[in-house]
Amino acid sequence: MSDHTGHTDDVGAYLLSALNDLERQAFERHLRGCDECREELERLRPAAEALPGSVKQLEPPPGLKKRLMAEVEPRRRTPNRSLLAVAAALVIALAVAVGVSQLGGDDTRTVTATVADAMPRAGGQLDIDGDHATLRLHDMPDLGRARVYQVWLQHGERMVPARTFEVGRGGTGDVRLPDVRKTDGVFVTREDRGGARVPSEDPIVSVPL
């Protein structure tokens, strides 16, 4: 059995993962022979386990679940690239022909986004489903820590600031928006982190409605 006095304060550091590997191993060896430290560990554990619950609760990007489930259940994988390319070409052709492709009932439609020439690989669409809409973008450049993308909703002459967002892997951004049925357009600009009250540049993504 090891000396208890040297480990009295290790319990907190252990629960917070703040011991180095050697210290952690030594403390775990000590725990096996020390009822007092084991009891203290179990007494304080609920406080440490509550810490993840203290952070601001965010919505995971929808693409995360899709990627995860595609690994877990390979049958769900998205079609291969050539199929996607054909599908994308069809969507673009439809969008060019009629501006808007109606997919599903009256309340469900997809509108292709127009992207600034400066981002030749980027693209996206606005999926509208009743009173919800999701702006889905891909191949958007990472703006670093200081800058974010910001969504604007056009109401007549007014541009109303909406959410700011960062892009994930592959420059993807899935941004859930409120009801856009009375909105004249959805736009994106690049702004300082924290967002702006008025757009500081011409939109780099435009979805006229």
Add this chain to the structure above:
Amino acid sequence: MASDIRDLADEEVMQLVQRGDPRAFELLYDRHGGAAYSLAYRIAGRQAIAEDVVQEALLSIWRNRLRYDQTRGSVRNWILGIVHNRAIDGLRRSSVHDRRRATLELVEERFEAPERTDVEVARREEARSVRGALDTLPDEQRKTIELAYFGGFSHTQIAEMLHEPVGTVKGRMRLGLEKMRRQLAEGAA
């Protein structure tokens, strides 16, 4: 039936996961993916890194699902513990400067979950309650706990950073957790 599985408790869902049921795993993601992503984002400070952390952590859970032992705690705490370890491992590979900045500055968090469901409302309430408990701590205890848990710093690094003896830092961690435990227990009573 798809509707039946949603009535199961986490521990029962986990038994299905251990039998290799992807629907059960998806349900666990639906229940705890938000908390997992929020934790990863708080630690990593960047969306792309937080996504990678959650994906790697949950895939490791799926691949090592037989290792879950319900006598050692709840499914939620097990998942969040693995996400925490992954996120901290990633931080410890990054530069100290970046880690310090991510930890000490309040990171803008604009993808806040809308309160659409009872589960999301409950998550918000829990967050308020735990933040309340953290806020009752003396500043030096709260800061020490946050630097360790969210910043991934060891007690010796924190002692250097705050110009305090190592023993003082470890003492603050234990006392801070003790006070939080009491606050949370009083709040639950």
